[in-house]
Amino acid sequence: MSQLVDITVTVNGEKRHVSVQPGMSALSMLRDKLDLTGAKLVCGEGECGACTVIVDGTSVNSCLMYAVELDGREVATVEGLQKSEKLDPVQQAFVDKGAIQCGYCTPGMVMQTTHLLAKNIKLTEEQIRRGLEGNVCRCTGYTKIFEAVQQAAEAQGD
Amino acid sequence: MMIEYKNYLVPGSVAEATEALAQGNATIVAGGTDLMVQTGASGRGTDTTLINVRRIGDLRGVTLDGGRVTIGALTTVTDILGDSVVAETAPLLAATADRFASNQIRNMATIGGNICNASPAGDMIIPLMVLEADVELSSWRDGAVQTRTVALNEFFTGPGKTVKADDELLTSLSFNRPAEGFVGQFGKTGPRPALEISMVSVGIGGVQENGGLANARVVYGAVAPTPIRAIKTEAALEGTSLDPASIQAILDVADSEVNPISDVRASDWYRRHLVRVMTEEVLQNVATG
Numbered sequence: 001m002s003q004l005v006d007i008t009v010t011v012n013g014e015k016r017h018v019s020v021q022p023g024m025s026a027l028s029m030l031r032d033k034l035d036l037t038g039a040k041l042v043c044g045e046g047e048c049g050a051c052t053v054i055v056d057g058t059s060v061n062s063c064l065m066y067a068v069e070l071d072g073r074e075v076a077t078v079e080g081l082q083k084s085e086k087l088d089p090v091q092q093a094f095v096d097k098g099a100i101q102c103g104y105c106t107p108g109m110v111m112q113t114t115h116l117l118a119k120n121i122k123l124t125e126e127q128i129r130r131g132l133e134g135n136v137c138r139c140t141g142y143t144k145i146f147e148a149v150q151q152a153a154e155a156q157g158d
Numbered sequence: 159m160m161i162e163y164k165n166y167l168v169p170g171s172v173a174e175a176t177e178a179l180a181q182g183n184a185t186i187v188a189g190g191t192d193l194m195v196q197t198g199a200s201g202r203g204t205d206t207t208l209i210n211v212r213r214i215g216d217l218r219g220v221t222l223d224g225g226r227v228t229i230g231a232l233t234t235v236t237d238i239l240g241d242s243v244v245a246e247t248a249p250l251l252a253a254t255a256d257r258f259a260s261n262q263i264r265n266m267a268t269i270g271g272n273i274c275n276a277s278p279a280g281d282m283i284i285p286l287m288v289l290e291a292d293v294e295l296s297s298w299r300d301g302a303v304q305t306r307t308v309a310l311n312e313f314f315t316g317p318g319k320t321v322k323a324d325d326e327l328l329t330s331l332s333f334n335r336p337a338e339g340f341v342g343q344f345g346k347t348g349p350r351p352a353l354e355i356s357m358v359s360v361g362i363g364g365v366q367e368n369g370g371l372a373n374a375r376v377v378y379g380a381v382a383p384t385p386i387r388a389i390k391t392e393a394a395l396e397g398t399s400l401d402p403a404s405i406q407a408i409l410d411v412a413d414s415e416v417n418p419i420s421d422v423r424a425s426d427w428y429r430r431h432l433v434r435v436m437t438e439e440v441l442q443n444v445a446t447g
Binding site: 003005012021022023025044045046047049052058059060061063064068069089111112115116131132133134135 | 161162163164166167168187189190191194195197208210212236259260261262265266278351352353
């Protein structure tokens with residue numbers, strides 16, 4: 001049995017103290033220790049982006065990151081987006097445009113979109129496509145997702 | 159599925175990290191993007207201490223000093239993409255970073271990790287070999303941090319294998335600022351643009367001169383057990399004006415220098431075909447560009 005490591009991580013603005021095994025992924029910690037099941041385990045290899053979360057303002061594949069690496073860092077997950085009764089503009093855009101079918105890729109798509117829009121709200125279609133190249137969707141054919149990102153960008157620009 | 163490590167350490171300095179490495183039985187993690195996949199699949203790393211080097215602050219960033227560019231091992235691929243020194247001195251490196259994996263992986267993956275993983279298809283290795291980079295290896299010996307420098311061209315010994323000893327940490331890499339008139343290009347091929355492990359990658363650089371390239375450097379990935387410098391192809395380029403006939407002759411030389419295998423991503427004959435097509439494309443671009 002490996003030693004447990006005590007870490008302190010700020011998740012969606014709230015400071016959490018967690019004991020984790022050194023080999024545990026950040027994704028497992030979020031899902032299994034903190035019951036934040038928005039980020040999904042799909043490929044486990046960084047190919048699909050369903051596990052995307054934002055760490056210190058940067059999007060990462062949480063399946064490829066060790067939980068211990070989160071010590072002292074700030075994590076944003078899809079659960080923390082909605083700040084009031086109303087959905088966050090990115091979430092609302094995905095609903096409005098029908099950019100969700102089975103929904104499995106959606107938390108990752110939404111978080112990667114949030115990361116992209118935090119860097120730049122004037123995205124060309126090419127930049128949207130490039131920005132989402134690490135997120136796979138097997139249902140929508142992507143068109144609705146690109147439209148949703150565009151709508152979210154416009155909403156934030158207002 | 160989850161790997162069990164015996165201990166976990168987070169050194170804050172190269173001295174602390176190398177002293178811990180000197181105890182043996184350690185697995186180093188930086189960005190984690192290769193390690194997590196490898197340990198999850200194979201069980202590699204049991205009974206070892208996980209040493210997270212990510213918090214060593216002075217190993218991240220790019221500096222230019224006296225015509226020498228130095229890149230800290232913990233510099234991420236995203237850092238490379240946005241770095242002003244890289245943009246000014248070695249745009250070839252930024253162009254390669256732009257073809258690397260996905261946004262999320264570029265945000266995590268470090269340049270030192272990409273080198274130490276020693277994949278024959280490792281993307282960042284190719285332009286760094288074109289730029290004739292050296293790597294700095296640090297270790298804790300005789301009660302102090304010792305360093306040695308190894309040419310990247312002599313660093314790799316096989317897939318996943320390097321001359322780096324178990325107690326050594328790759329701390330930085332460096333190269334001379336390319337000469338005035340230097341042009342370089344990187345090319346890679348896979349079924350789609352993003353998240354591809356290259357079937358073949360190529361990097362060519364040199365100084366444009368008389369319709370050709372002087373002091374040319376030609377590097378291939380995924381066509382041999384390690385990334386390779388194509389020395390004969392470089393020699394064939396020297397003093398040659400790049401017209402269609404001479405390019406065909408150079409492609410024959412390149413074909414004689416590569417030694418690809420058939421694997422899950424491509425067959426050896428297809429890789430040979432790609433070497434010709436990609437080399438021709440890159441040569442035409444650098445000759446006219």
